Amino acid sequence: MKPDEVLIRALTADDLPALAAFRCSTGAPWEEVVEEQIRGPLPRRYLASPPRFDGRMLIGTDPGGTALIVGAHHIEPTLEPDIGYTEVVAVSLQARGSLVQLSEGREISLGELMLLAIFKQMLSLGRHPRTFVRVDRRNQRSLALCDRVGLTEEPPDAHSDLLVQRWGELPRGT
Amino acid sequence: MTVKERLQQVISEMSEEEAADAFALVAGARAGATPTDVYGTAWGKVLADVDPQALAVTGNPTIAIPDGIPDVR
Numbered sequence: 001m002k003p004d005e006v007l008i009r010a011l012t013a014d015d016l017p018a019l020a021a022f023r024c025s026t027g028a029p030w031e032e033v034v035e036e037q038i039r040g041p042l043p044r045r046y047l048a049s050p051p052r053f054d055g056r057m058l059i060g061t062d063p064g065g066t067a068l069i070v071g072a073h074h075i076e077p078t079l080e081p082d083i084g085y086t087e088v089v090a091v092s093l094q095a096r097g098s099l100v101q102l103s104e105g106r107e108i109s110l111g112e113l114m115l116l117a118i119f120k121q122m123l124s125l126g127r128h129p130r131t132f133v134r135v136d137r138r139n140q141r142s143l144a145l146c147d148r149v150g151l152t153e154e155p156p157d158a159h160s161d162l163l164v165q166r167w168g169e170l171p172r173g174t
Numbered sequence: 175m176t177v178k179e180r181l182q183q184v185i186s187e188m189s190e191e192e193a194a195d196a197f198a199l200v201a202g203a204r205a206g207a208t209p210t211d212v213y214g215t216a217w218g219k220v221l222a223d224v225d226p227q228a229l230a231v232t233g234n235p236t237i238a239i240p241d242g243i244p245d246v247r
Contacts, residue, residue: 009247037212045209053209053217058246076221083229085220087211102242116243123239129231134213134220150237158223159215167228171235 001100006068006110008117011043011057018067019043019059024090030136034090038070042088052077056121060114068095071114075127084127087134089114089145111145119149123170132167 022038025031042057049055053074060069070090075082091098091110099107108116122131134157135142143166146152151166185193208216221229 003242008244120239121246168236170237
């Protein structure tokens with residue numbers, strides 16, 4: 001798959017019916033939570049995001065318009081500039097395992113493509129160089145994705161022993 | 175058609191479920207409700223008690239964005 005075969009765009013209300021049928025879980029508890037959220041309240045939460053959080057939900061589709069990947073990020077408005085928090089990256093079951101061939105010969109997963117597109121958007125929006133995600137500590141697939149994209153620091157999460165945070169630093173001036 | 179008439183038309187075409195969603199959105203916005211993330215933590219509170227070290231910019235990026243990553247449209 002080539003990068004231009006995946007269109008990454010902002011969520012609209014027209015996407016709600018398709019997302020209500022989105023499947024990304026094979027039954028693991030951390031996947032079930034995300035699937036339920038994507039099929040339920042998450043898109044509406046982002047569509048109604050209060051401006052101070054600048055919530056952005058993204059959808060990556062194939063040329064036929066089928067949703068392959070979903071991502072969502074907002075700011076944690078505690079600093080100036082504000083910290084970008086990537087809340088969700090999810091790959092549809094039908095697209096799981098698909099690879100995207102970059103021009104330099106490197107292949108990346110669809111989850112990696114979405115996360116890097118989110119980081120690129122954070123840069124264009126002038127977010128704080130430090131950025132983070134929260135991951136269920138049992139979720140080896142997502143932890144490996146974090147390693148690949150450079151979210152390598154792992155402090156504990158203040159709110160849940162089940163979660164860890166993964167932090168990284170964005171490049172400057174890209 | 176006035177805005178009110180347009181709204182009345184949209185509302186009349188909604189299913190019960192869509193109307194409930196719309197009502198919840200309006201009520202939430204009016205109440206200034208704070209969303210929560212997928213783990214139930216309120217937006218804006220996720221970094222409460224975070225180690226200040228995590229926020230310190232080192233100047234050594236750990237993230238690189240390779241050529242070919244698409245812009246969000």
